[in-house]
Amino acid sequence: MLQIIRNFLIHATPAQRCILVVCLDSPFLLAFMGAQSAGLFVEEWRQLLVPKYIIAANVVLGTVLLVYLITVLRLWRNRKNPTPLPKTTILVATCAGIGHACEAFLGGNLTYPSNLVIVGIIPIGILILDLRSVIIGAAVGLSFYAVNDMAIYAGLLDYAPGYSPQAFAGGRHHVMAEVMRSGVLYVSVVAYVLIAWVMFDQYDYHRTRLSALSRLDAHTGLANxxxxxxxxxxxxxxxxxxxxxxxxxxxxxxxxxxxxxxxxxxxxxxxxxxxxxxxxxxxxxxxxxxxxxxxxxxxxxxxxxxxxxxxxxxxxxxxxxxxxxxxxxxxxxxxxxxxxxxxxxxxxxxxxxxxxxxxxxxxxxxxxxxxxxxxxxxxxxxxxxxxxx
Known part of the structure; x- marks a missing residue:
């Protein structure tokens, strides 16, 4: 498996990298949308939610998924073309940042597991995409975080606006958030181990390769x-x-x-x-x-x-x-x-x-x-x- 990941990271074109990010991120966004939409149709859950914010969040996530779909359709035919795609890469990274930031606002920055997902997707993004695009996407997401925090401190927005006051009564929201956060945490631990493994493998590979290139003649493969x-x-x-x-x-x-x-x-x-x-x-x-x-x-x-x-x-x-x-x-x-x-x-x-x-x-x-x-x-x-x- 590590060899497959290494070969992909070495040989993948910019288009293939963007498509992979879309394929990895879309299931998370679909799961969020599905869970929120299902909550609106179950009476017991509906009482814990604020429908207008849930619908607004689903619109944002739906827009992100639509952009993802259009991007994949546009890139698929020429996915093996090695031409750099800086604008498309930035677009994909920014959409990922917006989508997960939206979920974090909806459920609360401190109680919702989307924060763990965001922390996880940054190193994954750096592995798959380029550093500049990930920094731009993360900066957009963090700017939304800053606006959200300032709105909460100014009293213009409630904390976790997607949940009604009933969700916090009796600690039900905290129990649900803890269960979700624990589940994501365990998955994240496995993901981080894999990420660290891949990153160190990439480091060793490139260090060995650079060392060899510094000693070899490019045309013949003999010593230089x-x-x-x-x-x-x-x-x-x-x-x-x-x-x-x-x-x-x-x-x-x-x-x-x-x-x-x-x-x-x-x-x-x-x-x-x-x-x-x-x-x-x-x-x-x-x-x-x-x-x-x-x-x-x-x-x-x-x-x-x-x-x-x-x-x-x-x-x-x-x-x-x-x-x-x-x-x-x-x-x-x-x-x-x-x-x-x-x-x-x-x-x-x-x-x-x-x-x-x-x-x-x-x-x-x-x-x-x-x-x-x-x-x-x-x-x-x-x-x-x-x-x-």
């Missing part, structure tokens, strides 16, 4: 440049501390500009994703880290891997790309890579990148579609050696 070089710094420090081998592979897609010029940039993006999939397929997860560090430039970080191991990875990548054709406009082609590989011997991160880039340029100078690999060792300046001694 920032995350890759941050990890490179960490692995270089670890390599100098432990002495374990560490290799860096810098990669460039051969003649990528020609692919863009011949087949278009969309096909170029397909090629980049294909290369990324091949790189990811031959990695040890989560130790190895493939990344896109530029337009058609990739890199692989291979912790605890010596030069021979890095060359084996490069050969597997080359072999996979040779058997991966790309198709466009009835034509097929394959892609080759130039790769520069360095095994680090206590190299600083910037020096490791420098040597790997130099090997990459050598590979391109030798005609591309080749690998140039070396082992490089950090050479400390004499002053540094003397200071260490």
């Amino acid at each position: 440049r920032r995350h890759f070089f941050q990890r490179l710094e960490e692995e270089c420090e670890r390599q100098r501390r432990t002495g374990q081998p560490l290799c860096l592979v810098m990669i460039d897609a051969d003649h990528f500009k020609r692919i863009n010029d011949t087949y278009g940039h969309l096909m170029g993006d397909v090629v980049l994703r294909g290369i990324a999939e091949v790189l990811a397929r031959h990695m040890r997860v989560p130790a190895d880290l493939p990344a896109r560090v530029g337009g058609e430039e990739f890199a692989i970080l291979l912790p605890e891997t010596d030069l021979d191991g890095a060359l084996r990875v490069c050969r597997r990548v080359e072999k996979s790309l040779q058997t991966l054709p790309f198709f466009c406009s009835g034509k097929s082609f394959t892609v080759t890579l130039s790769m520069g590989v360095v095994e680090s011997r206590d190299l600083l991160a910037e020096n490791l990148v420098h040597y790997a880039d130099a090997n990459l340029y050598k590979a391109k100078a030798r005609g591309r579609d080749t690998v140039v690999a070396t082992v490089e060792e950090e050479v400390l300046p004499r002053a540094s050696v003397a200071s260490l001694a």
Whole structure:
């Protein structure tokens, strides 16, 4: 169930969100209208009510329900359209605020369970709709509350005008209100637990997603440049501390500009994703880290891997790309890579990148579609050696 709610909150269009709010709120309003209307036709209940206020409240609720119906009919055909609907969203939120505020006035702000409903629908509204619309709807409802309270204090309106003085005699109104309030309270506790559960789940989901997006390249799904070089710094420090081998592979897609010029940039993006999939397929997860560090430039970080191991990875990548054709406009082609590989011997991160880039340029100078690999060792300046001694 939580997965269904999460998927809806992530993928629902503004129209679908408005329709859901209408579907959730309408049963409450219909129940209020039905109970009040039934009270007018039962003699024992009728004595406890003030018909003119009950009828006026039903007119307000009926108007809100009519607006709901028109809104759903207007949105239903294009409910999958992702276009924002700010005015419609505000209208739905405002109608919800007016409807429940009307019920609270009718039965009394302090004795009627509509207050609990109002408190419950605000966080639900924030989950389903946008914050701005809910704030506007809540502000409209609270303004009605303020007007109602001022009218009561000024003696212009009785408290709970929907009930006659007989309803308060002998505590009957209080008993009825307590029963109703207790019922709504128990339902609200369950609702609040569900709301809190969903809200924390949404928080965790978005936090995890944002964290992943901050580390990943949007086009290929590999690590982005920032995350890759941050990890490179960490692995270089670890390599100098432990002495374990560490290799860096810098990669460039051969003649990528020609692919863009011949087949278009969309096909170029397909090629980049294909290369990324091949790189990811031959990695040890989560130790190895493939990344896109530029337009058609990739890199692989291979912790605890010596030069021979890095060359084996490069050969597997080359072999996979040779058997991966790309198709466009009835034509097929394959892609080759130039790769520069360095095994680090206590190299600083910037020096490791420098040597790997130099090997990459050598590979391109030798005609591309080749690998140039070396082992490089950090050479400390004499002053540094003397200071260490």
